[in-house]
Structures are given as C-alpha cells and as structure tokens.
Amino acid sequence: MLRTKPIKLAIAHVNDTHSHFEPTPISLAIPCLEDRVYANVGGFARIATVVNQFKQQAAESTDGFLFLHAGDCFQGTLYYSLFKGEANAVMLNQLAPDAMALGNHELDLGNAAVSKFLDQIDFPLLAGNWDVSGESPDKAFPVKGKSNLLAYNPDNLAAEVLLKPIGDQEVAIFSVALDKMADIAMPDADTPFINAKQTIINTVNYIHQHHKTPHIILLSHLGYDQDLKIAEEVEGLSLIVGGHSHVLQGDFSNLGLGDMGPYGRHINQTLVVQAGCHALALGRLEVTLNACGGIDSYSGGNVLMLGRSLAMDTSWDQSLPAETFERAKSYLLTQPNVVHCRGDESLKSVLNERYRPAVEKLKRDVVTQVPERLRHLRVPDEKGASQIAPLVCEGLMYSAEQRGHHVDFAIHNAGGVRVSLEKGKLTAAEVAGRLLPFAIDIMLYKPTGLQVKQAIEGAIDNALNNGVEGTGDGSFPYTAGLKFTYQVSKPKGERITALKYRDKTGHWSDVIMEKTYHAVSSAYTSQGKEGYDSLKHLSQPPQSIDVILSDSFIEYARSCHELVPPSEQLSIILE
Structure with a gap:
C-alpha cells in the first residue's frame, strides 16, 4: 500500500x-415566528x-x-x-x-x-x-x-x-x-x-x-x-x-x-x-x-449565505415589522449553518455593469397577457394534459414558418417546459428565465411517418416506464399539428393506435408510415434523446433555424393578444 x-x-x-x-429569495421557517419569512440567499x-x-x-x-x-x-x-x-x-x-x-x-x-x-x-x-x-x-x-x-x-x-x-x-x-x-x-x-x-x-x-x-x-x-x-x-x-x-x-x-x-x-x-x-x-x-x-x-x-434583508414575500414590498425583524435576525445569527455576510464589491460591480442591465430590461418587457392560470404537468392526469406545452409547440411552428420553412407539425418533450403560468402579464424574463430556461436551438428535420410513430411511442414508454427502465417523465411528448392515441396495455410497437396530422386544408389526416414529413423540435428531442430513438436514424441530419426555445415562444406570444390553450388535446388511454 x-x-x-x-x-x-x-x-x-x-x-x-x-x-x-x-441571491435567490428563499422561504425560511423561524421557530419564534408564526409566518415564514423570505431571505435573499x-x-x-x-x-x-x-x-x-x-x-x-x-x-x-x-x-x-x-x-x-x-x-x-x-x-x-x-x-x-x-x-x-x-x-x-x-x-x-x-x-x-x-x-x-x-x-x-x-x-x-x-x-x-x-x-x-x-x-x-x-x-x-x-x-x-x-x-x-x-x-x-x-x-x-x-x-x-x-x-x-x-x-x-x-x-x-x-x-x-x-x-x-x-x-x-x-x-x-x-x-x-x-x-x-x-x-x-x-x-x-x-x-x-x-x-x-x-x-x-x-x-x-x-x-x-x-x-x-x-x-x-x-x-x-x-x-x-x-x-x-x-x-x-x-x-x-x-x-x-x-x-x-x-x-x-x-x-x-x-x-x-x-x-x-x-x-x-x-x-x-x-x-x-x-x-x-x-x-x-x-x-x-x-x-x-x-x-x-x-x-x-x-x-x-x-x-x-444571508444578507441583511428579510421580508414577508418575494416581492420585498412588505417588510417585516421592526420587532419581528429583530427576533428573526437574532435567531438566524445563532444558527451554525447560516453565515451573514456582505457580497464582494468587485464581483458585484462586474455583474451590475456587464450583465444586469439586459436582465432588467427583459423583466420590464411584457410580451402578452395570460387570461387565466395555465397549468403545466408532464404526464396528463385525470384533469387533463399540460395547457402550456402545446402552446410552446405552436411557437416552434410559428418561428419556423416566419422564416419561410414549411412545417407539418411540432413535437416537444414535457421536461423542457418548467413551470405553470399565472394569470396576468407575461414578461420576456418569465419566459426565458423560468418557463423555458434551457437555451437550446430549434431544429427542422424530415422523419417518416413510421419514425414519428415510433418516437411518440418510445417517448411515452420512457415517461411511464412501460416495459422499459425510463429516464424520467420529462420525455412525454406534446405536439402542435399532430395528435395521437396511446394505449398502455397494447404490445410494444402497437401502442399508438391513432396518429393524425393537420394537413394544408386544416383537416386531420392519417399519418402515412412511408411518407416523409417536415417536423420541428428542440435540438434535444430531434437528436433522439430519452425514448425518441427512431429520430437518430433520419435520412438527413436536423438543421437549426437559428432560434432558441425561449426566443421562439416570445415571438409567438407577441403575435397573440392573449395566450389561450388549444381546444384540441391529445388523448392518452391508460388501461
């Protein structure tokens, strides 16, 4: 040895x-106080x-x-x-x-x-x-x-x-x-x-x-x-x-x-x-x-690592009463896993001078209105599917078409959408910072109908651990211009029992297995990650449209007076 x-x-x-x-606002429970308080950590x-x-x-x-x-x-x-x-x-x-x-x-x-x-x-x-x-x-x-x-x-x-x-x-x-x-x-x-x-x-x-x-x-x-x-x-x-x-x-x-x-x-x-x-x-x-x-x-x-500020909520508009503040501060000062400190001034200067102004501008940039709360979840439940992920897919199609590309449909994995949207103003900061924080390119690609069918089934199998050891439910597919039915009890390879796309006339037509279609997805999905394996075998590699996910959705949202989820939702039969 x-x-x-x-x-x-x-x-x-x-x-x-x-x-x-x-620093990030974090809710803390202080034993001597009835309500939780927020600290920038x-x-x-x-x-x-x-x-x-x-x-x-x-x-x-x-x-x-x-x-x-x-x-x-x-x-x-x-x-x-x-x-x-x-x-x-x-x-x-x-x-x-x-x-x-x-x-x-x-x-x-x-x-x-x-x-x-x-x-x-x-x-x-x-x-x-x-x-x-x-x-x-x-x-x-x-x-x-x-x-x-x-x-x-x-x-x-x-x-x-x-x-x-x-x-x-x-x-x-x-x-x-x-x-x-x-x-x-x-x-x-x-x-x-x-x-x-x-x-x-x-x-x-x-x-x-x-x-x-x-x-x-x-x-x-x-x-x-x-x-x-x-x-x-x-x-x-x-x-x-x-x-x-x-x-x-x-x-x-x-x-x-x-x-x-x-x-x-x-x-x-x-x-x-x-x-x-x-x-x-x-x-x-x-x-x-x-x-x-x-x-x-x-x-x-x-x-x-805490600073000096404490508040009742993340807006920091409601400060703590003086007595409550002192009690909370006294408690926090005695905790062995808390350090109170001032941030390094030279590092703050670099952040404030080089990067913060552009971030603050996005926080002021209202791109559309959300008339009612829009729910996001990865796998549909008894209340329905994500109301936001299909809108993200509409945004993918919109950005591609605005750049002169013909697109039949869009597919996006549920894990690429991160939060629900609350009623009210939607800012560019909310889109890029929370809704779609992954700065990933949008890609055009040409799959066959069979590859689309296999990709949809494989992604859902992965999300549900249906006959495979999946990598997580973030692979679940949401779509625009494409709808499908998945039956969990069918044999592998037969679980997509209906697959239709919206044709040029606006009608829903069956996807033909031998036909080649024009699709748009994130670079992550189009390269066949997490169950979308069939997309690894495209006849031509995907091509970027030089737009990332958040910018695409901001473009689409600006074109809408308000965000309304599509009336037609996919169907998933869990039996």
Whole structure:
C-alpha cells in the first residue's frame, strides 16, 4: 500500500450553480415566528466573501486550501439565456476555483459551447471520462487540444490528473461525469464518454503508480447515490466532491428546509460531500488525510449565505415589522449553518455593469397577457394534459414558418417546459428565465411517418416506464399539428393506435408510415434523446433555424393578444 505523510486540507466547494449569480429569495421557517419569512440567499458575490474568509482562517490550521466546483454552471437563469457561457466564464474567473468538473448541462449545446467556455476561463475544466482524442479537426470550435481541459487519456485508459501541491505533499484531483451523457445532453458524436467506474479505478491505479500520492480527490458529476456507491466499491479515493443531484447535506430543519442527513458521508476510507445547488450554499470542509490517503477526521458543513434583508414575500414590498425583524435576525445569527455576510464589491460591480442591465430590461418587457392560470404537468392526469406545452409547440411552428420553412407539425418533450403560468402579464424574463430556461436551438428535420410513430411511442414508454427502465417523465411528448392515441396495455410497437396530422386544408389526416414529413423540435428531442430513438436514424441530419426555445415562444406570444390553450388535446388511454 502506498504511504506518505498525512495532510490536513481545507476545501470550499459548490456544485450546480446554474448561472445563479444573484441571491435567490428563499422561504425560511423561524421557530419564534408564526409566518415564514423570505431571505435573499447565496449568490456569487457572497460565495467570494465566504471563500476568502474561510481561506484566511484555514491558513492558520491546515496545510493547504482548495476551492472546487462539481459541475453544471450553465443554464438556469436569464444570465445564461442572454449571455450563454460567456457570463459564467467571467463570473467564475472572479471566484477563481482551483478546478471545475464538466457537468451535463455544459453540453446542452454540444461541444462548441464548451470550446468557447474553455477559451475564456482561467482555471482547469476536468472531464476525466470524456474521450476527445478522436474529435474531428475540421470543426470551427473543437475541444481537443485545449490546454485547460483535463479529459480522458486513451493511452492510459485513465483520466488526466490535476496535481496540486499542499505543503511538501501533492493532492491528485480528477473528474468523471455521467457515462450515459449522450442520453441526456448533446456531446458531439466523435467525443464519447467512457464508463465512469472503470475510469475511476484505472485513474486511481495510475496515480498510485506514476504520481506516488495516496491523497486523491474525485470531483464527481454522477449524482449522490452513485457517489455513495463508488465510495463503497472503489478503493483509494480520499474524497468525493459531488454534484448533479442537488443534495444539500446537513440538517436544515432549523430553517424549515428539511434534513438530508449529516454533512459528509464517511464510507470505508472515503468521504462524500455535496453542497445543494443554485449558489445558495457553500461547503466548508476541513479534513485530515492519513499516510495512506484515508480519512482520519473531518469537520465542517454546508452554510447558507444571508444578507441583511428579510421580508414577508418575494416581492420585498412588505417588510417585516421592526420587532419581528429583530427576533428573526437574532435567531438566524445563532444558527451554525447560516453565515451573514456582505457580497464582494468587485464581483458585484462586474455583474451590475456587464450583465444586469439586459436582465432588467427583459423583466420590464411584457410580451402578452395570460387570461387565466395555465397549468403545466408532464404526464396528463385525470384533469387533463399540460395547457402550456402545446402552446410552446405552436411557437416552434410559428418561428419556423416566419422564416419561410414549411412545417407539418411540432413535437416537444414535457421536461423542457418548467413551470405553470399565472394569470396576468407575461414578461420576456418569465419566459426565458423560468418557463423555458434551457437555451437550446430549434431544429427542422424530415422523419417518416413510421419514425414519428415510433418516437411518440418510445417517448411515452420512457415517461411511464412501460416495459422499459425510463429516464424520467420529462420525455412525454406534446405536439402542435399532430395528435395521437396511446394505449398502455397494447404490445410494444402497437401502442399508438391513432396518429393524425393537420394537413394544408386544416383537416386531420392519417399519418402515412412511408411518407416523409417536415417536423420541428428542440435540438434535444430531434437528436433522439430519452425514448425518441427512431429520430437518430433520419435520412438527413436536423438543421437549426437559428432560434432558441425561449426566443421562439416570445415571438409567438407577441403575435397573440392573449395566450389561450388549444381546444384540441391529445388523448392518452391508460388501461
């Protein structure tokens, strides 16, 4: 067994920040108050403050300090919708992490978005089971050859490793992400993801043999359950700093936010930590690694970062009475999982000067009216189907037709629509920031009738786990210009018992299996993700119309005096 000196490390960690640069309003339960109160929690400026404070404190009691991000900085807010990865690069450079893991949402727009991000960041991006060695050199924006990408090394069958000096020792850091990345994101076909567990095993062995250190940190974007499983089954990992599943380790029942168990799960000789999501919390860990790399002791926890403001609701129009405010503040000041701090002023200045004005403009931009609450749900229930997803599909057709394309119908997966819409004004900010936050291109493609039928059935099978182990109910298909009947009890391949499209005369005609149609969907759906497998075999690849989902719906909404759900809904027979 490889042995060296023990070391004591301080590690600050975040994950799944999803472009939440600003604080987020969170409802907290204060035991001494009857009503819940709202606090603005987290944000990048406060992360910067708390990380710097922790680093200074750790300098006196540890051998070294690391700040790690376990992946998924893309998507989630208007800042990503408007500025894509550029804003994340600038804001993360302000935080200066020692390393970040590649998450699945970094690949929602393919390799090009990651390539541009790599050109802009000042820190290494770790993607240890992403094999980019065979990437075509003809691409405008390749990832292969980027010096700050630590990817899979096919010669060693292992991840490239980041070595960080800690005193007179070295700590080895590498990362893995979901090996079924192509099922949930859009990596280019010539850059596959290699089996995560085997990559971890191979990399640990390589580190022991060639770098001669037992102190090994896995920066994981596999999800909490998988992290725990890796800790049980793979020897040689000192620490797993995880992401993807948004688990806020720790007991936050003192704030009315639940109890996810203790901070840090110590399994065999490996410690597993994760820090929630959306830049709300920061993990602060001090850990002693013994001479063999195992965990001797650890302390710390996730902390929520609060400012001075408290209110009765998210509008911040109704402030707390003075006595209530003081009682709430006094309670919060005594909680060990709460940090009160001011945000870093230089980071706030960058955000306010470069990005906030465009976001505020969208918040003032009213695109249409919603006459009554429109409900969204993924799979239809006894009250009916989503009232919003079909309107999103109408928007896809509208944007394509406005650009001169002939379209027969549109299909969109339910998971791409995120919220119901309340009665009243609908702003561009609500559309791009909450309703359709995934900045994904709209694609034209030409499926046969049979491919459409198979895609609809496969997507519903996946959503219902009907004869398959599905990836979630977000695959459920909604449509415009297309309607179908699905019978759950029929044999596989026969469950779509009716499939019709709206022809040029406005009448509903049967979809002919041998005929080719013109369809429009998101890039995610059109590439055959999550049950839409038949669309992977189109005779021609899908073509972008150079519009993203949110912009499409904003265009469509502006053309409508008000949003009214279509009268004709799909039918789904669950028997």
